[in-house]
Amino acid sequence: xxxxxxxxxxxxxxxxxxxxxxxxxxxxxxxxxxxxxxxxxxxxxxxxxxxxxxxxxxxxxxxxxxxxxxxxxxxxxxxxxxxxxxxxxxxxxxxxxxxxxxxxxxxxxxxxxxxxxxxxxxxxxxxxxxxxxxxxxxxxxxxxxxxxxxxxxxxxxxx
Numbered sequence: 077x078x079x080x081x082x083x084x085x086x087x088x089x090x091x092x093x094x095x096x097x098x099x100x101x102x103x104x105x106x107x108x109x110x111x112x113x114x115x116x117x118x119x120x121x122x123x124x125x126x127x128x129x130x131x132x133x134x135x136x137x138x139x140x141x142x143x144x145x146x147x148x149x150x151x152x153x154x155x156x157x158x159x160x161x162x163x164x165x166x167x168x169x170x171x172x173x174x175x176x177x178x179x180x181x182x183x184x185x186x187x188x189x190x191x192x193x194x195x196x197x198x199x200x201x202x203x204x205x206x207x208x209x210x211x212x213x214x215x216x217x218x219x220x221x222x223x224x225x226x227x228x229x230x231x232x233x234x235x
Contacts, residue, residue: 107135107220116164116187116231118211120157123202125187125211127221137217138202142209155208157233158185164229167222174215175222179231187211187231189218 107113107127111134118125118139125137142155158181166178174189188210190201195215206212211233213221 105135107224109224111224113221113225113229116225116229118157118231118233120159120233120235123205125213127225137213138199140202140207140212141205142207143205157207157209157211158183159233159235162231162233164225164227164231166227169222173212173218175218177218177221177225181209183209185209185211187213187218187221189213189215 111127112129113127113134114130115128116125117128120141123139123141125139127134127137141157160181162180162185164177164187165180168176168178168186168188171186171188173186173191174195176186176188179185179187188207189195190197190212194201198214198216201212201214
């Protein structure tokens, strides 16, 4: 490998790492404090969750969802985030995830933060669908949702 090639690889690595650091650290606009959240709409195909007060969009979130999974023995199971109209029916502050808002689907479908102990992943958790049918946001994002989304809030999950 020539010195020119080694230098090009080093420069590319530095640019990549710098870009990832900026993505990770760049602050996002928070949900307004004491927001009167009245509904939530999730669009699975866009990996997006919109939070509304009446007809006013307060914030949209990039989310990770559930997916079809398989184990090393070739067994597969459907962990796809369900579609339909539901309500936020509870709040969990001590689950296996940072915090969670439970959804009235019946199979422990939640909006939750990152798995306990992995919060350092932050926004990188958005890069793959990793949940078992849930809707995942960062720990910082679930904190604001937990604060401002009341139990009983309608949630519509679309394709």
